[in-house]
Structure formats: C-alpha cells, structure tokens
Amino acid sequence: MADEPEHLLLRRYHAARAQGNDPEAARVWERLTLRNFDRIKGLCATFRFAGGTGLPPHETGSAATEAYLRAIAMGAAFEAREIGQYRAALVRVVWNTCHDYGRKELRHEKRSRSLDTTWDDDGEGGPYDAALARYDEHLRAKAEEAAEAEAGREEAERLARWGIAQVRNDNYRTVLELTWFEKLDADAIAGRLGISVDNVYQRRRRGMIELEKILRAPRD
C-alpha cells in the first residue's frame, strides 16, 4: 500500500508535536525522511566543491548515510511547514555533511584547496538560503492568500512552483511544469505539446539551468 504524500506526513509531524506526542512525531518524521532517502543519496553524488571536484567515490555512501542520520535528527525541532522548505533543509543537511567530508579530505591530503566559495565555512547555511529568504518575503506579502490555500495537494509544491513561475521563457516553463507537477515523461510531454522528444530534452535542460540560476541568486 502506498505511503501517505509527503505534505500530509509533514502536517502529521507538526500535529503530533503540537500535542506533545514526541514518539509519534519521531515515527512520522522517520517515514517522511525515508521517502527522501534517494534524494539525499543523489544529492551527495552530485555534490561539487567550487573547483568542480566531488567527494571521492568511496566516501559518497558514507556521506549519504551520515546525511540521512542528520536529517533524522533534524526532526527534533523542525519548524517549517511546507514540504518545499523541508526539501531545502535536506539540501542544507547534505551540503553541510559533504562539506564536512571535504574537510576530512583536506586534513588527510594536507593541501590547501579552497572549498565551495559560496559556502559559509563555519555556518549552517545552504545553497538555496537566499531563494528561501526571498520566498519567505513572498509568503509574508501573500499571507492572506496563503492562508486560503492552506489545504490541498498543491501546497506541497508551492516553493517549486514559485521558482518555476519565474522562468521567463514560456516554452521552458511549460515543460518544467509538466515535469514537476504532472510528472509526465518526455514522450508524454512531446505528445501533449506537439513537439519532438529531442525538443523536450532541450527545453527541460535549459529550463533547469534557468531555474538553478533563479534559486541560487543572491538576495537583493
């Protein structure tokens, strides 16, 4: 039987905490994080320092395991209520963990390589912190609207939707929306839009590159 959607698990986690039922909150948090194990593992595999170097292959699995445990520990006091914010927090945990592993490599290799220059070496920030801050401002400005939209599956993807809505090129944006929110594969998108599959590949990648710039843009 399929597990509950992520946004419902997050809501149940907060409900359990509000009732002071910490064991239930921990169990629900574990189910939520389990659903994101592959995301954590994949993010460790894609992690790159500023120079383009990733973690050594023999370290990626260990980093993923530690990041997963740290993500579980995050459930002790997680305040954000949107699943997009939860995912951004996971990214932060993964990056912190990979960064810590990079520090180990530096210690072992005794060389002074600069780590990711976009990263606060002593802090706990993440690559999407600026986007999150801008998103928080957006949320505050739309407080009433957001309250009305509290229910419904759509809320689960609001952060992604907010980012994708800023992609300027209509063609790229449409392909991203069909990919993210309808989970259509390349063939189905090609059929829906009446374009070639090669064209879908191209629009998807270019759209993703634009989205990456939007989400990583420093705060104004």
Add this chain to the structure above:
Amino acid sequence: MPPETDRILSDFVDAWNAGRRPEVDTYLARAPDAERDALAGEIATFLAFAPAPDFDDAALEAIRAEPAVLAAAAALETPGGLWPQLLPRLRERAALTTGDLAARLVSTLGLGADREPKTRGYLEQLEAGALEPRGLSARLLDGLARVLEVPRSALEGAGAVAAPPALFRAEGAAADTLRADLDVIADALAAPAGSEWDDVDELFRGGAR
C-alpha cells in the same frame, strides 16, 4: 539534434518521477567528461525540489533495507537515540579515537587533564547507547560540535529521537503494592548527589543548561 547530455538529464528525471530509483552515478558516467559537472549541477537542482516519487511497495521495502535507514529506525526504539550511530561516524571522520576525543573535549571545555578517563568512559557509554541522551548538557554539545567540526544542530537532535523511558502503569491492588516502593525509589533519585558527582557528571548527566 540536442546534445547527449540533454537526453541523459531527461532520462534521469523520467526514471525518478516513475519511482525507478535512478542511481546518479550511472547517469553521470554516461555524460562526456567535459559536461559531467554541469550535469551533476542540473540533477542536483532537480533533486533539490523534485516531488518524491510514488514508490511501489517493492521500492519502499528496498529503501527500508538500506543500512542507514535500518540504523535510524533502530534508533527510534533505543534509549540512546542516534548517538550510537552518529558519534562513532563523526569521531572516525575526524580521525579521533575515543581517547583522543576525550582529551580534546576536556581541553576545549577547560577541564583538568585528570578528567580525561571519566570523560572517555562517558563517551564510550554514549556510543554504546548506554547513556540517557536527555542528560547531555548544552555545554557538552557545544564542545563536541567544536571538536568534531560539525554544526551543533547536527548533534542536538540525535538524542531527541530516542525511545522515551518506560512509564509505570498499574491499577488496583498492583498499583497499591508498588506505590510505596516507587516512593522510596523516587526519594532516592531526588536526594542530593554523593560527593563523587563532579563537572564531568554534570556535562554528561546534568541535562540542558
């Protein structure tokens, strides 16, 4: 015709959305060397915000069988929480033995060197899951975070997911029989600590301060 990398990214996205649990390394290996890092960045962007796939039962079972997932699930059932899983990893990554960690901790917290053996003993208990994490002090967490070079937030939740202590529940005659004994135990626990209670005990058993 678009570059091969466009197709690889799309293949990954489709496999993810379909719940086929794609391995990132497999897809990166298909990319030309010159484009591999760029592709990694694009996959990372997707993964950061992609909806979780609708996993089928077999996929969920496979995820539950992952060592990290098993370890975390076990932590929920044990009084030591995540500490027995997390602390040895962090310590080994920092290339420290338990003794080294005790020595650094004692030094970082400005305690006397004679406190090392006792600190080491407590650290061993913590790694074995034999120490109640709720007793760990804020000062200890600060010290550990500094020595292990991790954010304090990585440590402070490690004990919070621990199984709660057992509760006494009884009714009627059974409750009456045990109540007097429990009162004696409670009085003993509330009594002032003996003379051997020191700053190391305070660190590991004194609780949040």
